[in-house]
Amino acid sequence: MLKIISGKDVNKLDLKYIKAKGILSFELMEKAAEAFCEWYMKQFDRKKTIAIFCGIGNNGGDGLAIARMLFRQGYKICVFLYGDADNASSDFKSNLRILPSNIVTKHLNDFDLKKLETDIVIDALLGVGINKPLEGQLLGIVQYLSNLKAVKIAVDVPSGLPSDTVLEGEAFSADFTVSFQFPKLSLMFPEHGHNIGELVILDIGIDQSYFKEFESKQFYLEPEDIKIRHKKYHRASHKGDYGKVMLIGGSLGKVGAVYMASKGALRTGSGLVSAFVPKCGLNILQASLPEVMVEISNNEYIIDALPENMERFDAIGIGPGKGTDIKSAEVLQKLMSRYKKNIVIDADAINIIAQNEEIKDLIRDNMILTPHVMEFERLVGKCIDHTDRLKKAIDFCAVHKCILILKGPNTTICMPDGRMYFNSTGTKYLATGGTGDVLTGILTSFIGQGYSAENAAICGVYHHGLAGQLASVNKLHGTIATDIIDKIPETFYVLNHSAGNF
Ligand SMILES: NC(=O)C1=CN([C@@H]2O[C@H](COP(=O)(O)OP(=O)(O)OC[C@H]3O[C@@H](n4cnc5c(N)ncnc54)[C@H](O)[C@@H]3O)[C@@H](O)[C@H]2O)[C@@H](O)CC1
Ligand SMILES: Nc1ncnc2c1ncn2[C@@H]1O[C@H](COP(=O)(O)OP(=O)(O)O)[C@@H](O)[C@H]1O
Ligand SMILES: [K+]
Numbered sequence: 417m418l419k420i421i422s423g424k425d426v427n428k429l430d431l432k433y434i435k436a437k438g439i440l441s442f443e444l445m446e447k448a449a450e451a452f453c454e455w456y457m458k459q460f461d462r463k464k465t466i467a468i469f470c471g472i473g474n475n476g477g478d479g480l481a482i483a484r485m486l487f488r489q490g491y492k493i494c495v496f497l498y499g500d501a502d503n504a505s506s507d508f509k510s511n512l513r514i515l516p517s518n519i520v521t522k523h524l525n526d527f528d529l530k531k532l533e534t535d536i537v538i539d540a541l542l543g544v545g546i547n548k549p550l551e552g553q554l555l556g557i558v559q560y561l562s563n564l565k566a567v568k569i570a571v572d573v574p575s576g577l578p579s580d581t582v583l584e585g586e587a588f589s590a591d592f593t594v595s596f597q598f599p600k601l602s603l604m605f606p607e608h609g610h611n612i613g614e615l616v617i618l619d620i621g622i623d624q625s626y627f628k629e630f631e632s633k634q635f636y637l638e639p640e641d642i643k644i645r646h647k648k649y650h651r652a653s654h655k656g657d658y659g660k661v662m663l664i665g666g667s668l669g670k671v672g673a674v675y676m677a678s679k680g681a682l683r684t685g686s687g688l689v690s691a692f693v694p695k696c697g698l699n700i701l702q703a704s705l706p707e708v709m710v711e712i713s714n715n716e717y718i719i720d721a722l723p724e725n726m727e728r729f730d731a732i733g734i735g736p737g738k739g740t741d742i743k744s745a746e747v748l749q750k751l752m753s754r755y756k757k758n759i760v761i762d763a764d765a766i767n768i769i770a771q772n773e774e775i776k777d778l779i780r781d782n783m784i785l786t787p788h789v790m791e792f793e794r795l796v797g798k799c800i801d802h803t804d805r806l807k808k809a810i811d812f813c814a815v816h817k818c819i820l821i822l823k824g825p826n827t828t829i830c831m832p833d834g835r836m837y838f839n840s841t842g843t844k845y846l847a848t849g850g851t852g853d854v855l856t857g858i859l860t861s862f863i864g865q866g867y868s869a870e871n872a873a874i875c876g877v878y879h880h881g882l883a884g885q886l887a888s889v890n891k892l893h894g895t896i897a898t899d900i901i902d903k904i905p906e907t908f909y910v911l912n913h914s915a916g917n918f
Contacts, residue, residue: 417635417636417637417638417641417837418597418598418599418617418624418635418636418638419598419624419627419630419632419634419635419636420598420599420600420601420604420632420634420635420636420838421598421627421630421632422579422580422601422630422632423544423545423578423579423580423600423601424544424579425630426544426579428630429622429626429627429630430444430622432626432629433622433626436626441506441507442507442510442511444620445474445477445478445481445507445511446481447620447621448478448481448572448596448618448620449478449481449482449484449485450485451596451618451619451620452478452482452571452594452618453482453485453486453489455594455616455618456482456486456569456594457486457489459592460536460567462489462490462491462492463492464491464492464535464536464567465492465494465533465534465535465536466486466491466492466493466494466534466535466536466537466538467494467495467496467532467534467536467537467538467566468480468482468483468493468494468495468496468538468540469496469498469524469537469538469539469540469541469557469561469575470483470495470496470497470498470508470540470541471498471499471540471541471542471575472497472498472499472500472501472503472504472505472508473504473505473508473542473543473545474505474507474508474543474545475540475541475542475543475544475545475571475572475575476497476498476499476504476505476508476540476541477504477505477507477508477510477511478540478543478571478572479495479538479540479541479571480495480508480511480512480515480540481511482538482540482571483495483515483519484511484514484515484516484519487516487519488516493519493520494519494520494521494522494534495515495519495520495521495522496521496522496523496524496527497521497522497523497524498523498524498541498553498554498557524553524557529557529560529561532564534564534566535566535567536566536567536568536569537561537564537566537567537568537569538569538571539558539561539568539569539570539571539574539575539588539590540571540575541554541557541558541575541588542554542573542575542576543571543572543573543575544572544573544579544600546573546575546576546577546578546579549576549584549585549586550575550576550585550586550587551585554575555576555585555586558575558576558586558587558588559586561588562586562588562589563589567591567592568588568589568590568591568592568613569590569591569592569593569594570588570590570592570593570594570611570612570613571594572593572594572595572596572600573593573595573600573602573603574587574588574589574590574593574608574611574612575587575588576588577602577603577608577611577612578602579600579601579602580600580601580602581602581803582602582605582607582608582801582802582803583602583607583608583611587608587611588611589610589611589613590611590612590613591613591614592613592614592615592616593611593612593613593614593615593616594616594618595615595616595617595618596617596618596620597617597618597619597620597622598617598627598636599615599617599636599838601634603615604636604802604825604826604828604838605801605802605803606789606802606824606825607801607802609825617636617840617917633833633834633835633836634835634836634838635835635836635837635838636837636838636840637837637838637839637840637841637874637877637878638840638917639911639914639915639916639917639918641874641878642874642875642878642879642911643911643912645867645871645874645875646875646908647865647866647867654687655687655688656687657687657865657866658685658686658687658688658864658865659686659687659688659730659731659861659863659864659865659866660686660687660688660690660728660729660730660864661681661686661688661689661690661729661730661731661732661733661860661861661863661864662689662690662691662692662711662723662726662729662731662732662733662860663677663678663681663689663690663691663692663732663733663734663736663856663857663860664691664692664693664719664722664723664732664733664734664735664738664747664751665677665691665692665693665719665733665734665735665736665737665738665763665764665853666691666693666694666696666697666719666736666737666738667694667717667718667719667737667738667739667744668694668696668716668717668718670736670737670738670739671693671696671697671700671701671737672737672850673736673737673738673763673850673853674691674693674697674701674736674737674853675691675700675701675704675705676736676850676853676854676857676897676898676901677691677733677736677762677853677854677856677857677860678691678701678705678708678857679705679708679854679857679898679901680853680854680855680856680857680858680861680901680904681733681857681858681860681861681864682705682707682708682857682861683857683901683902683904683905684857684858684861684862684865684876684879684904685861685865686860686861686864686865687864687865688709689707689708689709689861690708690709690710690711690723690729691705691708691709691710691711692710692711692712692713692719692722692723693710693711693712693713693719694712694713694715694716694717694718694719694720695712695713695714695715695716695717696716696717697710697712698710698712711723713747715743718739718741718743718744719738719739719743719744719747720743720744720746720747721747722747722750722751722754726751726754726755727755727756727757729757729864730757730863730864730865730866731757731758731759731760731860731861731863731864732751732755732757732758732759732760732860733759733760733762733856733857733859733860734748734751734759734760734761734762734765735760735761735762735763735764735765735766735856736762736763736764736852736853736856737763737764737853738763738764738765739764740764740767740768740771744764744768745768745771745772745775748765748768748769748775749772749774749775749778752775752778752779752780752783753778756782757782757863758782758783758784758863758869758872759782759783759784760783760784760786760856760859760860760863761779761783761784761785761786762785762786762852762853762855762856763791763852763853763856766785766786766787766791766794766795767791767794769785769795770791770794770795771794776795776816779816779817779818780816780817780818781817781818781832782869783816783818783819783869784818784819784820784821784859784863784869784872784873785818785819785820785821786820786821786823786852786855786856786859787820787821787822787823788822788823788824788852789805789822789823789824792805792808792809792820792822793805795812796808796809796811796812805822806822806828806830806836809822809828809830809836810830810834810836812830813830813831813832813834814832814833814834816832817832818832819831819832819869819870819873821855821859821873821877823852823855825842825844826838826839826840826842827839827842827877827881829870829873829874829877831870837873837874837877839877839878839881840878840881840917840918841878841879841880841881841882841884841885841918842880842881842884842885843881843884843885843888845884845887845888845891845892845893845895846880846881846884846888846895846900848895848896848897849897850896850897850898851880851884851897851900853897854880854883854897854900854901854904855876855877855880857901858876858879858880858904859872859873859876859877861876862875862876879904879907879908879911880900880904882907882910882911882918883900883901883903883904883906883907884900884903885918886903886906886907886910887899887900887902887903
């Protein structure tokens, strides 16, 4: 996994690395530019015209190096400079000196942006060195470029975006943000979704040993983190080895939620999956999902009791489609106080907890809560922004000793000791009803298979996001939750047969 360190430490990290390797900072910049160009050349053909906007810091230095390299590969480049080159960073100056003279280079003071025609904009105006919100001419440039009809790519961070905090004012709006070595924290914030576009993280060779001295409990998941957590099964494994789990939920008109959670558990590899639903769910589930064993509550429409002998199950997931009526709340309370193994708590079960302090006090270290942002704010109160939300998530886990999965782009797994894992898989196409129910099924399944709650959370969130990516390749906005379930098995295949991030 990649440690996420603060923007102010990036410079120290670079220095440490170049000193240890005996190379120049210029050479590290070359590596960053090479990595960018390698990615760029896989995405775009040579016919497209490229305008590269460079500030006078090292982000601008990256931009100049990218311009040189792409130009040499036959791409059509025009460079636009902003700022006084006399005050530029030394690596910027070195790159400017060796910029091929036949690249058209203009200064933004002498150029009317309205005349700009380009297919691609590469933003290398400002990187993590930003020290105040954008203003004046630079703000105008960024605003103009953000609204341009072109493919927009930000180098390291969209210019104007602070690396660790929520944006004040405005920043560049990119279609792609290509960041080096690790994602800066602010790239994980939902507030910045329209600034970041698709996020790409490129390895520039600074391995994790160089990150050791930098304090951070925040990490970005990589495929290897999942693979090493996968349990191995042998040829004589039997269904008991793959766990016996139960999904509790459903109410009149919302039995589908339990269907999706149960099928999600089956597709993740559970040996035996049971569902506990109100009577109205019996026929629906039996007919639509014969692999699932169905037990029912006495009430026709809501869950008003718990299954007998709950300790039969290795893990229980509760919440999808459950409803928040008083009977249902009592059932949740009983489950949380009596069941000693792991419980995954989602959806309406979270909403019940949010309304009832007594039930909230029952949250313990065997529980995983999976709120989306709105559910989370019902639990802890309104948050000012994502920085505040993450802080409150950590406080919540510290108090209750539970794991909290804050869902959204880069879903964040928060641990009681303050560690946070940001997911690297997922897609905006997951934003459709029922996908959270699928996640509940996946998490419950992993725990049932003997994964620790922490490993289940890490693997579950990652596989779920990857299934979303695979399911949406051709379906895009038409992707639905059941498509994602069908892709879960493929996530194991893809993960085991490829290297690098997805
Ligand atoms: N390990 C890494 O992540 C690497 C990062 N590199 C690049 O180096 C960049 C950081 O370089 P720098 O530290 O030079 O930072 P920047 O390139 O962001 O430039 C900072 C400069 O901009 C000025 N400035 C800051 N805020 C401003 C504002 N609001 N309006 C106008 N001017 C402003 C500052 O006075 C300073 O001169 C990274 O973002 C990345 O692009 C690569 O070159 C090498 C490896
Ligand atoms: N823009 C997005 N990018 C990535 N993942 C997303 C996005 N929007 C939603 N998701 C994911 O989709 C799932 C939605 O869960 P949830 O809101 O509980 O849906 P539901 O209640 O309909 O099942 C979560 O796993 C979340 O992380
Ligand atoms: K930038």
